[in-house]
Amino acid sequence: MPLQDLLVAPAPVxxxxxxxxxxxxxxIFDIDRSRVHWANxxxxxxxxxxxxxxLCARDMAQGMSVAVSRRLRQYQADxxxxxxxxGEQWTLYPGGVPVTMWVDFxxxxxxxxxxxxxxxxxxxxxEATPPDSLRSVDALLHTEVMTTLYSRAGRALYRNPTSRAxxxxxxxxxxxxxxxxxxxRDLVTxxxxxxxxxxxxxVRTAGGDRWHDLSARMCRDPxxxxxxxxxxxxxxxxxxxxxxxxxxxxxxxxxxxxxNRNQVLKTFAQALRACRLRGDEAALVxxxxxxxxxxxxxxxxxxxxxxxxxxxxxxxxxxxxxxxxARLGGDEFLLMLPLRDVVATAMARADELVALIAQxxxxxxxxxxxxxxIGISLFPQDGEDLDTLMRHADLAMYGAKAAGRGTAMxxxxxxxxxxxxxxxxxxxxRRALAxxxxxxxxxxxxxxxxxxxxxxxxxxxxxxPERGMIPPDVFISVCEDCGLIGExxxxxLEKACAQQVAWAAAGRVLTVSVxxxxxxxxxxxxxxxxxxxxxxxxxxxxxxxxxxxxxxxLGHDDRTVTALEALGQMxxxxxxxxxxxxxxxxxxxxxxxxxxxxxxRSFIRALSERPAITEMIVTMCRMLxxxxxxxxxxxxxxxxxxxxxxxxxxxxxxxxxxxxxxEFERRWMAAPAAVQ
Ligand code: C2E
Ligand code: MG
Ligand code: MG
Numbered sequence: 001m002p003l004q005d006l007l008v009a010p011a012p013v014x015x016x017x018x019x020x021x022x023x024x025x026x027x028i029f030d031i032d033r034s035r036v037h038w039a040n041x042x043x044x045x046x047x048x049x050x051x052x053x054x055l056c057a058r059d060m061a062q063g064m065s066v067a068v069s070r071r072l073r074q075y076q077a078d079x080x081x082x083x084x085x086x087g088e089q090w091t092l093y094p095g096g097v098p099v100t101m102w103v104d105f106x107x108x109x110x111x112x113x114x115x116x117x118x119x120x121x122x123x124x125x126x127e128a129t130p131p132d133s134l135r136s137v138d139a140l141l142h143t144e145v146m147t148t149l150y151s152r153a154g155r156a157l158y159r160n161p162t163s164r165a166x167x168x169x170x171x172x173x174x175x176x177x178x179x180x181x182x183x184x185r186d187l188v189t190x191x192x193x194x195x196x197x198x199x200x201x202x203v204r205t206a207g208g209d210r211w212h213d214l215s216a217r218m219c220r221d222p223x224x225x226x227x228x229x230x231x232x233x234x235x236x237x238x239x240x241x242x243x244x245x246x247x248x249x250x251x252x253x254x255x256x257x258x259x260n261r262n263q264v265l266k267t268f269a270q271a272l273r274a275c276r277l278r279g280d281e282a283a284l285v286x287x288x289x290x291x292x293x294x295x296x297x298x299x300x301x302x303x304x305x306x307x308x309x310x311x312x313x314x315x316x317x318x319x320x321x322x323x324x325x326a327r328l329g330g331d332e333f334l335l336m337l338p339l340r341d342v343v344a345t346a347m348a349r350a351d352e353l354v355a356l357i358a359q360x361x362x363x364x365x366x367x368x369x370x371x372x373x374i375g376i377s378l379f380p381q382d383g384e385d386l387d388t389l390m391r392h393a394d395l396a397m398y399g400a401k402a403a404g405r406g407t408a409m410x411x412x413x414x415x416x417x418x419x420x421x422x423x424x425x426x427x428x429x430r431r432a433l434a435x436x437x438x439x440x441x442x443x444x445x446x447x448x449x450x451x452x453x454x455x456x457x458x459x460x461x462x463x464x465p466e467r468g469m470i471p472p473d474v475f476i477s478v479c480e481d482c483g484l485i486g487e488x489x490x491x492x493l494e495k496a497c498a499q500q501v502a503w504a505a506a507g508r509v510l511t512v513s514v515x516x517x518x519x520x521x522x523x524x525x526x527x528x529x530x531x532x533x534x535x536x537x538x539x540x541x542x543x544x545x546x547x548x549x550x551x552x553x554l555g556h557d558d559r560t561v562t563a564l565e566a567l568g569q570m571x572x573x574x575x576x577x578x579x580x581x582x583x584x585x586x587x588x589x590x591x592x593x594x595x596x597x598x599x600x601r602s603f604i605r606a607l608s609e610r611p612a613i614t615e616m617i618v619t620m621c622r623m624l625x626x627x628x629x630x631x632x633x634x635x636x637x638x639x640x641x642x643x644x645x646x647x648x649x650x651x652x653x654x655x656x657x658x659x660x661x662x663e664f665e666r667r668w669m670a671a672p673a674a675v676q
Contacts, residue, residue: 016040025101025121028108031076034061034069037108037116046121048095063093067142072117074165079107079115088161089124089137100124100134146212146233149221150174157221157228166233171204174231179204191218191229200236211240255305256312258333259326267324268336269386275379281342284386285335285350286375286393287315287357290405292331295368297522298558307368310361318356334390342378350374350408358406371406373397382411395419426482428464429475433487437463440495443658444668445513445629445651448642453668455511455545457651458496459658460488480519489520490529497539499661504543508669513545513575518552521559527566534570541571545596549577553588561592568593575629580617589624597621601632604652607641618645 019026025043027036036055039047049055061069078084085106091098101121108118140147146163148156154174159167171177178184183201190197195218203212212233221228251263259267268284275282289311296304308331315325315333324336335353339345357372375397383389396411398419403409432438438460445455462470479485493514500512520526534541546567552560553576568574575596576589580603589597603614621628630642633652642650656667 024123025119027119029060029072029117029119030110030114031072031117032114034059034064036060037110043121046092046094046099065142067144071141071161071165074161075105075117076107076115078164079117083107086164088141090121090141091134091138098134100129144234146231146235148174148231148233149219150229150231151221152227152229154229157223163233166203166205166207168204168206174229177203177205179209187214187216191216200240203233210235211237253312253327253329256309256327258312258316259324261326261328264324264326264328264334265386268326268334271322271324271336271338272379272386272389275338280338281340281381282379283337283339283342283346283349284377284379284389284393285337285353286377286390286397287333287335287353287372288374288397288401289331289357290371290373290401292370293522295370299366299368303363303365303368306363307361307370310363311357311370314356314359315353318353334393343381346376346378347408347410350376350410354406354408373400373405374408375400375411376408377411392416422478425475425478426484429462429478429482429484432462432464433484433491437465438488438491439463439660440492440499441658441660442499442512442664443651444656444664445511445649446655447649448630448639448647453510454649455513456664457513457547457658458492458499458515460492460515461658476517480517485517485519486523489517490533493530493544494533494537497533497537497544500543501537501539503665503669506669509543511543511545511573513547515547515577516552518549521552521563524559527563527570530567530572531570542573545573545575547575547577547598550579550581550588553592564592578631580613589626594626596627596629598629598631599647601652604630604632604638605634607638611641615645618647622646 019040020042022040023042025040025046027039027043027047029035030037036043036047036058039049039052039055044052044055047055047058049058075084075086083106085104087102087104089100090103091100093099100123102124103119103121105117105119108116110116140160143160144162145160146166147160148163149158150173151157156167156172156174168177175184178187179202183199187197187199187201197216198214200211200213202209203214213236214231214233216229216231219228219230220226251259251266253260272282274280292304292307295307308327312325312327312333315335319325320337322338326334328334337346337349339349354372354374358369361368361370375393375395377383377389377392377396379389382392392411392415395415396409399412399415400407400409439462440458441461442456442458444453445457446452447454460472460476462472462475464470476485476488479488496512496514500510503510523529533539534544548564552564564574573595574593575598576594577598578600579597580600588594597617599614599617603617607614618628627649628647630638630647630650631652633639633642633650633654635654638652639650639654659667
């Protein structure tokens with residue numbers, strides 16, 4: 001009969017006297033207080049205590065290792081859950097001397113309801129056991145490594161305490177412990193082939209599913225001599241989690257949570273392979289938001305970020321089965337759409353995406369509307385591999401931008417050639433700027449009433465060593481796209497200011513007008529740079545007129561307004577160039593410091609057939625009190641009309657084209673009296 005049953009049964013004999021007669025130690029250990037609660041005589045002697053009271057007063061926590069106290073807590077929890085009983089070989093240290101015993105222990109509820117531990121020990125004759133054997137047993141008891149000996153059928157024959165603590169209810173056998181059937185199969189196969197196996201796998205444990213680094217080795221059960229399996233496990237869930245986290249961060253965009261470029265190369269390539277295997281078709285969609293930089297510049301990066309997050313969510317939510325969405329960086333997104341009959345369906349889907357993005361985005365501070373430029377390449381028609389398809393979709397996106405933005409365009413083979421020549425132009429432009437191939441020509445600005453030259457417009461020219469003179473329409477937009485416009489603009493302004501000063505010194509005071517690209521307003525230091533140039537050249541600000549286009553004023557960008565006001569305050573004149581070709585919203589002329597309005601040459605050309613609009617512009621300019629300049633005057637009748645309507649000034653081939661400064665002087669300054 002087990003000892004415990006003897007104690008709880010109604011004792012017909014004096015139980016304490018009986019226990020004191022036993023020749024092996026029996027004691028009850030209070031785990032919570034780390035004290036012996038009660039002990040028989042043999043136990044008092046074994047612990048080398050002078051009396052039971054002295055033993056019970058001893059603080060057993062002294063010198064107890066963390067591993068042992070943790071294990072005792074685990075046993076206490078086990079006892080509370082079930083009527084568990086264990087036997088282990090323990091080495092105790094009464095008076096510092098090791099005593100090795102086999103200890104059977106089980107739960108012992110105390111009167112106050114707490115769970116203690118009943119221990120019943122038998123000496124194992126440590127003297128006969130070699131020290132290394134004692135050490136190995138002790139190490140097995142203390143180690144964090146879960147060690148289990150399984151029968152060949154996968155039944156646990158022995159578990160060390162850490163292994164025992166990890167067993168989930170109903171998952172005691174190896175087959176039920178491993179959650180991944182495939183891993184289990186691999187394990188068995190490897191054991192059969194090599195007698196050992198190693199893998200990191202998911203394991204069902206008392207603390208839920210965990211990742212374990214598991215090693216298994218075929219051996220024999222020393223108790224029976226039968227074939228057995230020794231399995232050791234280490235919990236690597238923390239490591240696995242950290243790895244997964246690192247992988248996630250490497251593969252996903254921090255802001256939107258969408259897969260990033262890194263991930264695209266893997267997932268999209270995979271999706272493409274799947275398409276190829278199934279003989280399916282697909283479209284690769286490259287999305288770039290129009291003028292996103294302006295949102296960032298005018299409303300701040302926080303608003304820009306929020307806009308991207310909302311659009312990313314919109315794209316992700318609109319995904320259909322099998323479609324992939326990623327953020328490539330900045331304001332660029334990439335989609336892969338498996339489509340049937342891709343040539344017929346891709347454009348319709350792309351138009352849907354344009355409409356989806358163009359819907360207003362409601363932010364706490366404001367409501368915004370951005371349009372996308374979308375480029376599409378089709379698999380397999382426009383490319384067989386991801387790299388080619390991405391390049392082609394990118395080129396098509398540039399095509400959409402060139403076609404006016406807010407639209408989708410499919411890749412066409414001629415786009416490659418166009419892109420190459422554009423790239424070549426960019427390279428050549430950089431060289432041209434460095435080698436002084438960029439010059440400035442001047443076109444006279446003439447007072448209508450007197451026929452006097454009152455000013456000159458500075459117009460940039462590229463003297464290409466092989467191709468001759470290249471007009472600005474060809475290279476200004478390239479400069480704007482590749483960021484060279486700031487450098488180019490500053491160079492033209494500096495030359496124009498120096499020219500104005502030189503002519504003034506020679507007795508001809510002319511107002512020189514200089515064109516500014518809207519892109520130059522994106523630069524934070526535009527005003528400071530202009531001030532520097534004026535100072536360096538000694539040019540009076542009042543002698544320079546800056547020509548801007550209407551689009552600059554329509555941006556509602558605080559920075560543009562501030563820059564314009566600062567330039568106006570410096571004494572520079574501001575002109576609206578090509579008036580009438582943009583939004584022609586006269587309201588802004590009130591709001592901004594505008595001095596001059598240049599009527600676009602398309603209105604001058606149309607004067608003979610449709611003079612009404614020009615008449616209206618002239619009337620409004622007069623009411624607003626701004627200087628009017630007619631552009632592109634080629635015919636005497638046009639000049640007559642301007643004279644009849646009291647337009648202030650004109651430019652045009654009728655008087656003269658833009659020419660190099662020396663030519664300008666030769667033609668119009670040699671005999672000043674004649675033209676004045
Ligand atoms: P814009 O500022 O409107 O300049 C007037 C354009 O009309 C010039 O073309 C000029 O040569 C041309 N033109 C002058 N009179 C006549 C005429 O009677 N008939 C016709 N058909 N054309 C005439 P250009 O020099 O080719 O410049 C084209 C545009 O390039 C300019 O238009 C301006 O927007 C831009 N541009 C020129 N230089 C610069 C510059 O230094 N910076 C910037 N940002 N843009 C510039
Ligand atoms: Mg101009
Ligand atoms: Mg113009």
